[in-house]
Amino acid sequence: MIIDGLPGGGAEKVVLTLSKGLVDRGHQVVLFSLRTVCDYTIPEGVDFQIVADACKKPWRKLTELDRRAALLDEAVAAAETAGGRFDLVLSHLHKTDRIVSRCKRLRPEITWFCIHGVFSASYLSRRKGVSRWLKKCKTRSVYRHRNLIGVSQYVIDDLKEVFHVRPNQNRVIFNPFDFDAIRQLSLEPCSLEGTDYLIHVGRFHQTKRHDRLLRAYAKSTLTVPLVLIGQGSSEATAALKRLAEELNIADRVIFQGFTSNPYPWIRHARELIVSSDSEGFGNVLVEALICGTPIVSTRCPGGPVSIMTGDLARGLAEMNEDSLAATMKAIYQHPPAIADLDLTIYSIEAVCQQYLDLITLE
Structure with a gap:
């Protein structure tokens, strides 16, 4: 699991729930956080590692993505040396994806980018002209020919239709709940x-x-x-x-x-x-x-x-x-009747299995 920090947000909670679910089912999970911020308790058994960028140089923004990708590559290499090669890599949130897409150590065939939001609403709603075009191009370059997981069909369709992304593979997997x-x-x-x-x-x-x-x-x-x-x-x-x-x-x-x-x-x-x-x-x-x-x-x-x-x-x-x-x-x-709702499609058991099924696709 790779994510750009763990502040109090929904995607961050999903990552921790999924990590815990996989550990509980006997799998080794390494969670790389690209910032030190963490508002949640890390589940027991998860190997939590912070891969923070300490660069303070004036030109740090110009070299940020490649520099942070190199730091992540080093951390991945050390983790694989200690525990064996990863079977599945999941990247969460766009800032993380931009870094992961530049990593040389992560094998593209086992790396999946988890799309948690509607990108057109998040990144294009206030952009016009060249700025809008440039954002579309940059986003397309991150996800083009990559494996994508959408938390809903809409977020996948949005990337395809608005940003003209053509993924290698794509799946819809709902968020897990314990x-x-x-x-x-x-x-x-x-x-x-x-x-x-x-x-x-x-x-x-x-x-x-x-x-x-x-x-x-x-x-x-x-x-x-x-x-x-x-x-x-x-x-x-x-x-x-x-x-x-x-x-x-x-x-x-x-x-x-x-x-x-x-x-x-x-x-x-x-x-x-x-x-x-x-x-x-x-x-x-x-x-x-x-x-x-x-x-x-x-x-x-x-x-x-x-x-x-x-x-x-x-x-x-x-x-x-x-x-x-x-x-x-x-x-x-007049509230709806919800006592007998079948919510099993959102259960941690069902969702973890869908992620584990991705391993067989390599």
Whole structure:
């Protein structure tokens, strides 16, 4: 496993869940982090190694990718000398992929790039002209003729259609969830247990559209508190607090900050809301269902539409605050039945096996 650090994000949690699942099934897992940041506990049995770049030279940005690829090659060589050649290499997140694509030690036939997000939404939405064209070219050069894994069909189609990427192989593998662990963690104390509230879990990032969430909440006429679990820059946090003041909802919006265990908060909420412009998969939607909590999401590009099928589709809102407000209120008043949902396609057992099946493809 290779990832550019482990801050409190969804893709990072996926990497750790998958690593733990593979170790529990008797496999050796080395997790290379390309930065020292780590907001999570590393699962027992995972060989966690930091491959950080210490270059301070003025021209470091110009040589960054090749330099960091060389550092990773050294770490891979040492790991293979100690434990044998890798059978499968999984690269996670675009910054990591740019470095891994330049590594000489990693065999292309066993290396898979895991696509966690909708690239056109993340990297092209604010680009025009030459800047947009250049980003497309750079992205295509990273993934062209490579093995790709998408967390949803949409993220693969987006790369193919918008960036004109032609992969060597591609697969769709949903994100893994340790049902037992999530349910056990959800039993820990929650200060709002026994009260009604809504919840949003996600970092304070433009794509998550907390501004849309706050405006929809204000329009919904729901008076129960809205809990925001997540963190961001001081500027982003201050901007959201100012918006809550402007909307006269500051007394009902709780900025809880980041927590490594959001599950008690999710379990006791009346509903969980996703307000994003795009979601590669939408981990928190499945986590909420595992905890028995109804879900609402914008009908954004990515995974939510594939997760929210059947009666859950009532919780899909259009990508505007009026529709989101109406959907939040409707699901609050008439939640879907979720007790008997079959979520086994997201189980760590099923997902780990799909990854292990890739080894036979070499």
